[in-house]
Amino acid sequence: MTRVQLEHILRAAGDIADDIEIIVIGSQAILGRYPNAPDALLVSVEADVYPKNVPARWELIDGCIGEGSPFHETFGYYAQGVEEGTAILPDGWKARLVPVKNANTRGITGWCLEPHDLVLSKYVAGRDKDRRFARDALRFGLVQREELELRLGTLPVEPGRIEQIRERIRVDASS
Structure with missing residues (x-):
């Protein structure tokens, strides 16, 4: 997955969940701090995400742009909607989230795990x-x-x- 593809997922997930903030917890969160990360770290075609302000809408994201969806079939990558507590993380992780917000995200902020x-x-x-x-x-x-x-x-x-x-x-x- 590329940074542009992650930005597309953020934009789509935000629209679907009606939330302007999306948390990215999977491996592709590396693209937050390192937009041009080495290819070895970018092999996944999925981004694990959930809406920050309405976390229960993760299922909506998964159903609309998840694996096997028309989105996935069209673009070759997808969002894996996940529950808020899916990843086990160290204390203070929320304060270290890396923002991704630009013209490609159209007002949606993706909050990526710090590496x-x-x-x-x-x-x-x-x-x-x-x-x-x-x-x-x-x-x-x-x-x-x-x-x-x-x-x-x-x-x-x-x-x-x-x-x-x-x-x-x-x-x-x-x-």
Whole structure:
């Protein structure tokens, strides 16, 4: 997905949900801080989003411009409407959201996860594709190990899981 495609999704999701603010929590949130992120981080054709002010309308977004929709068939990418608590994020993440608002979003503000918060959510999810994304974000210098470790302690997960993620960060940062 490209930044222009994300802006299209933001515009459409905002119109559908009748909300001028859309939260982007999936991997394509990287496009908020890094509009020209490395291709290895842009393989997804979906953007995980929900309306900030009316979060219950995530289902409306998913039904209208989600996977298999005419939007998806027409453009080749889509919005995955998600619930507000889908991603497990470190304390203070809302204060660090990165805004995307320009002529292409037509007044809609997309609030993208800050890259360190995004990568930590990927470590918590722990799927293979999430690990690859986290490793690549470290490898390309889009996130720093020290900042990940600093925020790691504020994740709402059990201490054993924190240590497991800390070790994964250590390994990924040294590869």
